[in-house]
Amino acid sequence: MTGNKLALLKQAMRFVIDNLGPADRLSVVSFSHRADRRIRLVRTSDDGKASAKRAVESLVAGGSTNIGSGLHVASEVLADRRYRNAVTSVILLSDGQHTCIRHRDFTELVPLPFRAAPQKTPPSWSCTYRDVATGRAAVVVGDDAVVQRPAEVTDPEASVEVERERVRVAAAEEIAAARAAAERGAFEEAGRILHRQLYRVQVSLESAPGGDPMLDALEEELEELEECMEDEEEYERVGRARVLKGMSSHAQQRASYVAVRKRERERAPQPYMTTAMESMVKKSQKLREEHPTSPPPLPEKRKRGSDRS
Numbered sequence: 001m002t003g004n005k006l007a008l009l010k011q012a013m014r015f016v017i018d019n020l021g022p023a024d025r026l027s028v029v030s031f032s033h034r035a036d037r038r039i040r041l042v043r044t045s046d047d048g049k050a051s052a053k054r055a056v057e058s059l060v061a062g063g064s065t066n067i068g069s070g071l072h073v074a075s076e077v078l079a080d081r082r083y084r085n086a087v088t089s090v091i092l093l094s095d096g097q098h099t100c101i102r103h104r105d106f107t108e109l110v111p112l113p114f115r116a117a118p119q120k121t122p123p124s125w126s127c128t129y130r131d132v133a134t135g136r137a138a139v140v141v142g143d144d145a146v147v148q149r150p151a152e153v154t155d156p157e158a159s160v161e162v163e164r165e166r167v168r169v170a171a172a173e174e175i176a177a178a179r180a181a182a183e184r185g186a187f188e189e190a191g192r193i194l195h196r197q198l199y200r201v202q203v204s205l206e207s208a209p210g211g212d213p214m215l216d217a218l219e220e221e222l223e224e225l226e227e228c229m230e231d232e233e234e235y236e237r238v239g240r241a242r243v244l245k246g247m248s249s250h251a252q253q254r255a256s257y258v259a260v261r262k263r264e265r266e267r268a269p270q271p272y273m274t275t276a277m278e279s280m281v282k283k284s285q286k287l288r289e290e291h292p293t294s295p296p297p298l299p300e301k302r303k304r305g306s307d308r309s
Contacts, residue, residue: 006061009093013056015287016091019280020044025085027077028055031070032063033100041077067098164214167204171197171218172250175225179243182229190229198222221246 013028020026022045028038038055042048074090126141174197181190201222205215225246228239 005095006059010056010059011288011291012093014053015284017044017049017052017056019283020049026052027074028052029070029073029077030059031066031073032061033066033069035066035069035073037073037077041081064099065094066100067092067094068100070094160208163204164212167201167215168218168250171201171222172247175222175243175246175250178225178229179240179247182235182239182243185232187229187231187235191226194222194226194229198226 017026022043024044025041026039026044026048027041030036030038038058039051042051044052071090071092074092078088078090126139128137128139130136131138174193178190178193181187181193198219201215201219205212205219208215225239225243227234228242229235
């Protein structure tokens with residue numbers, strides 16, 4: 001990662017750091033042929049933010065791009081935490097070119113602790129107090145909390161929000177299935193999978209009173225992905241990148257800015273964006289307008305016969 005890519009990465013990291021609160025914690029890991037922890041996990045107070053920004057500004061391009069090593073060190077940072085947060089994230093910023101070992105399935109680069117499903121335990125409670133009579137600490141542990149649910153639901157009311165989410169989740173699963181088919185060269189099968197799901201979305205869209213912006217965006221996304229999987233050449237050119245971006249957007253319900261085409265019009269929809277996401281995107285756009293990052297100038301070509309002294 002060099003030139004404008006590295007400058008954009010630093011700009012993105014500064015944006016992340018500036019939007020963290022004093023109760024948040026951050027560690028910076030860099031990777032080339034190997035990974036290094038630039039700063040330990042620190043609270044993002046004013047001093048912590050300054051340390052993180054210095055670590056980011058010190059990054060330089062060099063060596064290869066070992067994404068797997070970077071993720072491994074990031075998993076060690078999380079494993080070594082003294083205090084465990086309820087919400088934890090690893091943000092991977094790279095040009096996407098893993099140059100150490102070729103992987104057809106990039107989930108192989110994710111360390112096992114990240115892949116393991118969390119163990120769900122029923123909520124419980126306890127209370128510790130000091131006994132006035134004896135002066136000793138006493139602990140009372142309650143039973144596990146159990147939510148009683150009815151065996152059958154009678155006359156359920158249809159929820160538009162629930163139905164919309166069901167359609168979106170089903171589409172996300174079919175996009176993943178189409179991608180798996182395309183990766184093994186079965187482009188006709190991938191097209192059939194997407195076309196079948198596109199029909200289901202269109203049926204749901206017809207039953208939606210007054211239309212639905214999210215289903216409209218989902219319809220456009222499936223149409224574009226179907227075009228991108230027509231053959232190997234188109235899939236290698238743009239299809240793989242777009243389907244991976246779509247899968248990431250659906251899996252984490254992140255803001256999507258994938259340009260899609262419908263009726264020969266180009267536009268950039270925001271199909272799965274929450275209010276908080278929209279606020280962050282606007283902040284990012286404002287920051288970029290105030291501090292634009294221009295690509296570095298190209299080196300001048302040496303004229304033939306010029307003096308090399």
